[in-house]
Amino acid sequence: MRLPLVAGNWKMNLDLPKARELVANIRADLPAGPIELAVCPPSIYLFPMAKAIADTDLRLGAQDLYHEPNGAFTGEISANMVRETNATYAIIGHSERRHVIGHHEDDRMINLKVRAAQQAELVPILCVGETLAERQAEQTLDVLTYQLGAGLIGCELAGSALVIAYEPVWAIGTGQVATPEQAQEAHAHIRRELARLNGQAAAVRILYGGSVKPDNAREIMAQSDVDGGLVGGASLKADSFLAIARETLAAKSQ
C-alpha cells in the first residue's frame, strides 16, 4: 500500500508574509485520512516554513540542491544544509532546471544530486518527462527509460528512499493536462523500469505533475499507478492545494 503524496512546488513565487499565510491556511484545514502533504518553498524560506509547520504532519521539501558537500560553489546549497532545515524531500531534475534555467542540468548532474540527497537522508523526488517534440515523435517511453536509468545509477531504490515525479514538459504551467490514460501509461512504464532496475517497484510512489487542478485531479489520481501529485500553480492557494489533496484521498479510497 503506497501512501499518497501531494507536494506543492511553489517555484519562485510568494514572499515571506504570503508564504506564512499560505502555510497557516493549509495547516488549519489538513485533510483527515491516509495522505501525506508537503510544501516545497524557495530555499531561502525553508527554515521559516519548517518552523511554521513544526507541530503538524505537513512535510517540507527543497526545490533543488547541489551535489557537492561543500566548497567554492557560490550560491549553491548542499544536501546537508537542506537536511538541517528538517526537510524530508528534495525535488531533483525538475524540467525547469533541465530546460529553462541557465546551465540546463543534464542526467549526469541529476544523478549526482539524487545520490547526494539520499546520502543526506533526504528523499529525492526525481522528475522525469518528455517534451512535446518527443511525445509527437512517439519517444515518450524511451525518454522515461533513459532518464530513469541515467538518473538512478548507484541510487537506493527502496520505496522509503525515493519518489519519482512524471512531469510531461508540455503539461507544466500550460493548463494542458495529460489525459488519465496518458498518465497511467507513463506511470506503469516507470514502475516496470524501476522493477527492471531492481527497485522495490511496487513500493515507490510515482507522482503526476503538470497542470493538476482540483477539477482534473480525481480522474488522474484514480489511475492505479498514480500515487499523488507534484503541483505547481494550484499549490499557491490553500483552497486549491487542499482541494487537490481531498480529491486524491477520494480517488484512492474508491
Ligand code: 13P
Ligand atoms: P503546474 O502545476 O503549474 O503545471 O506545475 C507543475 C510542476 O512543474 C510541478 O513541479
